[in-house]
Structure formats: C-alpha cells, structure tokens
Amino acid sequence: MPLSTPGERDAPVPPDDAGVSFVMPVLNEQRYLRRAVASTLAQDVPGPVELVVALGPSTDGTDALARELADADDRIVLIENPAADIPVGLNRAIRASRYPTIVRVDAHSELASGYARRALRTLARVQAANVGGVMRADGRSPFQRAVARAYNSRVGLGGGAYHGGTEEGPAESAYLGVMRRAVLDEVGLFDESIRRGEDWELNLRIRRAGYRVWFDPRLEAVYWPRESWTRLVRQFRATGAWRGELVRRYGRGNSLRYFAPPALVGAAAVSAVTAGVQLGRRRRGRSWVLHLPVAGYALLIALVALGRGGGRGWRDKAWTAAVLPSMHVSWGLGFVWALVRGARDTVDTSRLDGRNTPLP
Template identity: 70%
Template sequence: MPVLNERAYLEHAVASVLAQELQGPSELVLALGPSTDGTTDLAQRLAAEDDRIRLVANPAAHIPVGLNAAIRASRYPTIVRVDAHSELAPGYAQRALATLERTGAANVGGVMRADGRTPFQRAVARAYNSPIGLGGGAYHGTTHEGEAESAYLGVMRRTVLEEVGLFDETIRRGEDWELNLRIRQAGHKVWLDPQLSVTYWPRESWWRLARQFRATGAWRGELVRRYGRSNGLRFFAPPALVLNVILAVIVGVLQVARVLGGLASLVASIVYLPLIAYAMLVAAMALRPGDGRTPRERLWTLAVLPTMHLAWGYGFIGGVLRGARDTVDASRLGTRNTPLP
C-alpha cells in the first residue's frame, strides 16, 4: 500500500486489509511517502499495534516507486495491491486467491465501487460509477467475468511480476494499465472478477479533483506517446471535448466580431451541436429523478462531470504534445484532512 497524506483514510483502509480471512501467513507493507498531515505517525502507531504491518520508505512519493519498494520488501508469493484511499470488501483476498488459482491468470482484479460521505464526494462517486463519468471502463461496474485489458489494484503472482520487471518507475499515473499491458504481452492473462469489490473514496474538493484528473490525463497522453494504439478509443473522448470547446469559443468570437457571417456563420455553428448534446447529457444525469440524491448532490454533479472531463482532456493534450514530464498528482500533496468517523 503506497501512502501519502492519507491520515483521514489510512486507519480504515488498514483495518479492511487486516480483517481479511486467509488460510496462510500474510503481511501488509506500507510504503510511506513524506506526508505532512500526520500520516507517518499514524502508520507507525498501527505497525506497533500489529506485527503483520511492515513499513518501508518511499522518499520519492511516487506510487510505482513505493509499490516496487513494498513488493521487494515483501516475503510471500502473491502480491495484493491495496490503496490507502479505499477499503476491501470482506472476503476480497480469499476470493481473489481462489480466482487466481481457478483461472490460471497472472493478475486478478475486481470492481471499483466509489462512495462518498459529503454531497460533493457522493456526486463524484456517482460520476465514477457511471459510464458517462469515466468512459465505461470494465472495472467501474461490469457484471461480466473474463479476461480484461487491465485490473483495478490487482492480486498478482510474484513470479510474473518479477518476469516482466515490476512497475515502471518512470510512470506516475496509469502504472497499473502499463504493467498489465506488459503482463499480457508476455503471454499471461489479466482477469476481471466482478464479485470482487473495493470501496474507493474520491477526492473531497473540487480543486483537488481537478488537479487529480489533470495529472491523470497528462500521463494517459504520455502512455499514448509510448504505446500508441494499445490505448483504447475511449481515452480520446475528453480531449475531443476540450478541442470542441476551444473551437466553439473561436467561432463565437469570430461571429460576434462579424468576421463570420451569412452562410459561413451558419455552417460554423455546427460546432455548437456536440456541446449542446454534452450539456443535455450532463443535465440528464444530474436531474434524473428517483435516485435519492439531494439537491446539493445534483448541483455538484453539474460541476463534477465537466471538471473531470475537461481537466482530464486538457492534461491529455499536454501529455501527447510534450509528454507528461514531471507531472504529479498534486491533489495528494499538502492535505489537511480530518479523520473520518
């Protein structure tokens, strides 16, 4: 488990891991980044209370670096990746190990079920769980079991990880997808079992959400630079939206300035149609009746969906044009979260 500034979530995440019932020995290795919110002190206390918890340093604070440090420090033949911003469902590890054995796969993952405790966080969670929000990735809600492109978190065979070279430490986001690409290219199976469930807690503020998605988009752009067509078409929808917005602004300015007029203006106005359709789609998701949402959640949905798509698309375009370079997920830095009840 890579950990950075997760004081509000770490204890719940650790408890969900330690509560897993397994027939053999297990350990939880926390890779500690340079947190500023008291996370390190909390991790040290948890480790002192349970000898199954081990701590390793991750001074670089990058997720794949921390994951590799934890994997190298671990002692057992199966690696279960977990996240400090999530909680494993009861029986998760036991079922994952059984699926790993039953399918012969190299990596088994389940479904991310986003949830929230505030109106904003619940609005983000609904967007995560909707095909509209994140483009319909299989692990965001499929009920079909079978081979998959990637796996959320993942329960992996150490032998295969060592064969393909662990996580690529030059990648800051999208490291799971890239690792699973190499696993599949090496002739192994990546498997999705929808009966495996992990609760994920999204970012708690609009600004942190925007920073997270901008960084994620930038690294997807970098992955497109590196791996081209191995990336699915759904990744190109947000940057297409951003380009459409830019083009619409340009056309609008030219129309107001009367540079475009007559038939040319009418033809150019076609650029508004995709944006009108998108706005109607967002409004339909926000205002859909009968789903128990509060008015504040509905209002936040109107802001959350465009934020996710535009921030991701903007980051993606930059990542494709100039590479992600040293882009980091700044939403994980300098947080001052209060502990959850």
C-alpha cells in the first residue's frame, strides 16, 4: 500500500504504461553524449519512451553527434537551447515532452540498468513527486579518479544522501530526479534565474507545496567529473557562487553543510592575517590558536589522502590531497563573493571551450 505522511500531499500516479520522457540538456558533450544516450535508451520501462535533448551552442561537434544519434533512433527528439543555461534547457525539454513522468539525465552521467523502472515503482509506492538516488562518481584519468574519490567521500562534498546514503526516506533534494509532470506544472518548472542549484530550489518548492521528495539508495547513476584542474575550479567556483545566492534568497532553508567551505575560507583569511601580524612581532602570545582551524583542516586532508580514501599509490594520494582543497576553497570563495554581491551573471565556464576528444 502507498505510504502516507501526515500533512503531506500524494502526487498523482499515472498508469504504469503511460510513458516516460527523459530530458537531457547538452553543451560540449561530444566525449560523453553517446554513452549517456545509450544508457538512457537501454532503460526497460513499460509504455512509450522518448529522450528530449536540449542542444546548447556547442563547439566540439556535439550537435553533429546528436543528429547522428537521432537519425538512428526515432525516440530521440532534438530541440534548441540557445541560452545554454541548464534550467532553460530543462524547461524547454520538459515543455516539448509528451509523457506524465519526467526523468532528468545529465550528459555526464550513465544510468544503471533498471534505474527508471525501479524509480517508477518507488514513485508509485510512496506517491512522491520526485525521487532520486545515488551519484557514483568515476574517472578514467588519475586526476578524474581523484575528483571521483572526492565526490564519493563525506569529506569531499559534505556527506549528502545522494553521495552515498544507504537509508531510504524523505529527502531535501534529489540527484537528477524522476518527477511527476503534473506536480511540475503545478509548482512551476525550473527557475531560469538560477544557473546552478536549480534542482535544490525546485525541490524546495515541491516540498513547500506539500509533496514528498524521496531518496532511494537502490537508484544509481555514474557521474564523470571534470577532466582538468582548471575546469574543476571553474565549476566549483560557479557552484559555490550560486549556493551563496540561494542562501541570500532562502536563508535557513539551506543545510548547514553548505557553510563549511566558506568557513574554511574565513579561517584561512584569519590565519593569513595573523601570520602577517606575527612576523612583525617578537612575542606572539596566544595568537597561534588562530591557526588551529587551518592546521586541523590540513591534517584532515592528509589523513584522507594517506588513507584508503586517497587511492592506491602515491600518485593517487597526491592528486587526492590536491583535489580536495581545490574543490573546497574554490567553492567557498564563490560562496563568499555571491553572499556579499549576489551571483549575478556567474556562469559555469568549465564546459564552454569544447576541447574534448571522443572516449574509446
């Protein structure tokens, strides 16, 4: 029988064979698109299926590959997303879709076998408006594998449910998301003024409307992180900036874990100023205690890198030790900047150059 929580509304449950619309915003994803599309269309679900791909202004041959894939499979629908922004592309894809259940897919991800069928069962069982699962980050190069280890670590991204949770239940947000179209139409689609964190904001509105957002750890999708240090830093700075913007807009609705990176940036600033003052004095007094937060953080990173979570060899461990603070500091700097000035027109530029080569 469907679960029911007092004070919450049940999302509508369409017939099993009513159909599923997968939606995928794409920008400079030639390297990953073929596999993402293959894992999506391999999903075995009752009823008709379509994959609506919103094509941004790519410069790496993504559009040509997308047309090739669409010519080979009439379930693929191509639409234009000249704005390039993810929420705009998602909304365009949803509006162009035909079926009552929407499955968001990232071109940097690959859905596990049975993902969609299991999600549909969970949606119907708990009558949720949105259900998400676990992001399993993976990598092919030493650097990308280090980033994946950071993603999968509680230290790396703060231990959110979709980074390794094991207990099913109500959630703050949902990775990717399998959503009921009727609820999206009721609460509004993605907020196009939010360029990062748009999923969190949508799920906030879903929850405020009384519907359930659900986490199911049996749902898994592989995620391929950025392939270089500069792209990683650009991505995390933009992500941090938009989280700072979301804090400006929604305040206490944000989890406390989002404040850890800006706290690190603040502690590092205090430590640097203290060190400068100490250099000009012979007697340092007790001001050394102001260095303890940064020293503790450095020790934590060293323990993670040298432990099992740091990889197998010294090369892996060195990359892990470099990647973790790169993610935290760039995210924290973006957050602080946006908290003071707002995210404004901050864009994730990590996919804009389009210099990718196809994967084997």
